[in-house]
Amino acid sequence: MNKKIGFIGCGNMGKAILGGILNSKVAKTEDIFVSASTEKSLNTIKDNFGVNVYCSNSKVAEKADILILAVKPNMYEKVILEIKDVVDDNAIIVTIAAGVTIENVEEWFGRKLKVTRTMPNTPAQVGEAMTAICFNEKMLEEDKQIIFGIFGSFGKYEELEEKYFHGFIAVAGSSPAYVFMFIEAMADAAVQMGIPRKKAYSFAAQSVLGSAKMVLDTEIHPGQLKDMVCSPGGTTIDAVIELENRGFRAAVASAMKICEEKSKKL
Numbered sequence: 001m002n003k004k005i006g007f008i009g010c011g012n013m014g015k016a017i018l019g020g021i022l023n024s025k026v027a028k029t030e031d032i033f034v035s036a037s038t039e040k041s042l043n044t045i046k047d048n049f050g051v052n053v054y055c056s057n058s059k060v061a062e063k064a065d066i067l068i069l070a071v072k073p074n075m076y077e078k079v080i081l082e083i084k085d086v087v088d089d090n091a092i093i094v095t096i097a098a099g100v101t102i103e104n105v106e107e108w109f110g111r112k113l114k115v116t117r118t119m120p121n122t123p124a125q126v127g128e129a130m131t132a133i134c135f136n137e138k139m140l141e142e143d144k145q146i147i148f149g150i151f152g153s154f155g156k157y158e159e160l161e162e163k164y165f166h167g168f169i170a171v172a173g174s175s176p177a178y179v180f181m182f183i184e185a186m187a188d189a190a191v192q193m194g195i196p197r198k199k200a201y202s203f204a205a206q207s208v209l210g211s212a213k214m215v216l217d218t219e220i221h222p223g224q225l226k227d228m229v230c231s232p233g234g235t236t237i238d239a240v241i242e243l244e245n246r247g248f249r250a251a252v253a254s255a256m257k258i259c260e261e262k263s264k265k266l
């Protein structure tokens with residue numbers, strides 16, 4: 001891709017996207033420009049990724065054909081006010097923040113630019129992100145294809161109406177954290193049973209990976225896949241009933257509702 005990609009802010013999510021883009025070779029290191037708030041983090045990014053780094057957001061903003069705003073939601077307005085006058089009229093602004101709408105971005109820039117709102121997740125780092133994408137009306141078909149090319153380079157993506165983004169954060173943007181907790185909990189229990197810790201993480205993670213792959217590849221209902229593991233009178237059904245008794249599903253649903261509500265408040 002012959003476009004210059006700028007990152008303003010490059011923390012956990014910015015690095016995951018940057019790593020994903022470079023691994024897939026969709027852009028070259030010399031075409032990527034990153035700014036961050038501290039010299040220390042810029043040096044780390046330079047050392048780890050070999051991209052161009054600047055301590056000025058405006059420098060990055062004026063160079064970028066595609067500008068990814070990867071700061072926290074509460075920094076968006078401040079950053080946009082800082083860069084708005086140097087951004088090219090034809091640049092594509094990409095947001096990744098929870099709770100920041102396309103309308104907010106247009107208002108803060110004070111003019112109609114091409115805006116793409118996305119919600120990725122950290123598995124971008126290993127090429128397995130799930131990203132939701134929506135566009136404003138300034139985005140042309142060829143612009144959309146560029147965005148699909150970038151987000152498709154580090155995982156799956158789907159165009160989704162902006163009104164569903166709060167729910168999407170609960171089920172995809174934030175959900176890797178719940179899955180990591182599940183893996184950690186299973187591994188701790190396995191360690192209690194005497195399994196060495198390193199093996200315990202690998203056994204738990206591979207089981208989650210394989211199960212997710214079965215859902216995606218077979219398209220069999222997850223309930224049916226669960227039933228296929230539960231041999232009559234066997235071990236699994238006892239564990240499943242204990243999870244039900246302990247409110248496993250209810251805890252997940254309630255956590256996701258809280259996550260969705262928080263996204264609405266940001």
Ligand SMILES: NC(=O)C1=CN([C@@H]2O[C@H](COP(=O)(O)OP(=O)(O)OC[C@H]3O[C@@H](n4cnc5c(N)ncnc54)[C@H](O)[C@@H]3O)[C@@H](O)[C@H]2O)C=CC1
Pocket residue numbers: 008009010011012013014035036037038041057070071072073075079096097098119120121122173174
């Ligand atoms: N962490 C995740 O799993 C996901 C995060 N997001 C979104 O990504 C955005 C960033 O989140 P994280 O990467 O988790 O946060 P983070 O705190 O790890 O990264 C934010 C980065 O912005 C930099 N920064 C702060 N002020 C700045 C400024 N004025 N100019 C330039 N850089 C500045 C910080 O130094 C930091 O490196 C948020 O808007 C969040 O909603 C979206 C999807 C998933």
Ligand SMILES: O=C(O)[C@@H]1CCC=N1
Pocket residue numbers: 098169173174
């Ligand atoms: O915790 C957050 O607010 C961000 C958005 C989705 C994942 N991390």
